[in-house]
Amino acid sequence: MSRSVKSPQLDAFDRKILAILQRDNSTPQRTIGDAVGLSAPAVQRRIKRMAEEGVIQANVAVLDPAALGQSITIFVEVEVISETAKQIEEAKSQFAAAPEIQQCYYVTGEADFVLVIVVPAMADYEALTRRLFFGNNNVKRFRTFVAMDRVKVGLSVPVER
Amino acid sequence: MSRSVKSPQLDAFDRKILAILQRDNSTPQRTIGDAVGLSAPAVQRRIKRMAEEGVIQANVAVLDPAALGQSITIFVEVEVISETAKQIEEAKSQFAAAPEIQQCYYVTGEADFVLVIVVPAMADYEALTRRLFFGNNNVKRFRTFVAMDRVKVGLSVPVER
DNA sequence: GCTCCAACGAAACAAACTTGCAAAAGTACC
DNA sequence: GGTACTTTTGCAAGTTTGTTTCGTTGGAGC
Structure with a gap:
């Protein structure tokens, strides 16, 4: 073979x-x-x-956010005003650079970006929104969902054919 | 100390x-x-x-979904009808059990659950929606976002104090 | 049937992890 | 300030694990 x-x-x-x-x-x-x-x-x-x-992309330890004082997980949908290639790339790199942003997806549908954010407290999230969303005049609006329970967290993908 | x-x-x-x-x-x-x-x-x-x-929860390899034929990442907001403790627990365990569901958060806000799903093709997602959402009469509605780009994916949390 | 190639397993080897122990550093309590 | 106690450290020995070597096997193509 x-x-x-x-x-x-x-x-x-x-x-x-x-x-x-x-x-x-x-x-x-x-x-x-x-x-x-x-x-x-x-x-x-x-x-x-x-x-x-590249099938195996990384080998990592999974840490308990609470043990590190990062006890709040937040979920955000972001809608932008202008979707030119340049501005999308700009948003992507801005989101990717923020350490609080654990995951960022560029999506189709009613929103343009979906973010998973991990912060120590709500005040930190508020500060982040000011910096990232209110401070960016290409953000039309965003919707926040605060996680009460991380029911299932991981990056596992089904391996069976 | x-x-x-x-x-x-x-x-x-x-x-x-x-x-x-x-x-x-x-x-x-x-x-x-x-x-x-x-x-x-x-x-x-x-x-x-x-x-x-428990600070270190697991040690895992991160795999490339595309290499395993799981090339579509989907993001779903689920809203339920009745939010009794029993029914919420039922929904949690049902979502947690599905291998296609990579992540599941129980959240506050306009939705009750947020899911990250990884499937080989849209047909598989459609089948999953039939089984999980249409087949569950406690699901009021759900909104789907298909990922065009996995801008940032990981489980890293900031470790600095 | 022969050759070539890819992948295998056994064994030797190298590297990394783990443990025992004595010394150093930090604390609490005189 | 000094002593006893506790914790953590580094070193060195011992063990486990990972890696390389090498000879063999099984197929594909000729």
Whole structure:
């Protein structure tokens, strides 16, 4: 079977490995090997390949926001006035640069951007709105949703075909 | 200085370590030690402690959804009819159980739930809406936003005080 | 049937993590 | 200010894990 660099086809082994890694990437390769039916070196080579191909984008620790004093999660829909390419790019980079903004999506529909924001207190969110929304005359309006419960949080994607 | 289990005070060392780990948790402890000014064992003990305290909730690999054939990210606001504790809990567990639902927040404001969904194609989303929304008579209405660009995606939280 | 290529596993090797222990640093209490 | 106690540290040894080497196997194409 061919698996060239330019066509990152993932076989059943790869997908099983990914399923384990996206749940716990500190799992020893030996353990992964036993689980999927490969030797540790085979697992290691596949992980390395997938990291190079970009299938595995990062290996990160997930922290508890509350433990770091960032106990408020807020959800914002932003609608802009002018949607020229230049202004959209400007907004994107502005949102991407803010450390409080955990996630930012450019979307279709009634809004143009959707943001997930994490801050220590409402006062910090208020300050952020002044800086980001009221201070930007291309923002038409925005709607705020405060999270009472982070029911499910993660970046896991289904790996089965 | 006391740092009992019940009061997880994080000092400057801890925060620096966390900042590194939430960017790349495959960084060797020796390297982290050099960066923060501690020996490798000291770093290891702090990491272990923070994992036990729950400050570090998980260690995961971040995968590229597109590489797994999950190329569409969708954002949904859900409004329910009845907001009794029982029905809210029911909705939470139903959303949490769906593998396509990557994130789910229970929020205040014009909507009750906000969902981040990842699917291979629009047809899959349509099927999901039928199952989850139209098939649930407590869902009053829902609004869909399709992501054109995942500008910023992650779970990073600011670690500075 | 032969060659070439890709991926594999076993074993050797290297690197990283983990633990025991004694010393240093910080606190509380005289 | 001094002493006892507690906590955390660094070093070094020991263990686990990750990585490379190398010979083998199974297919695809000729």
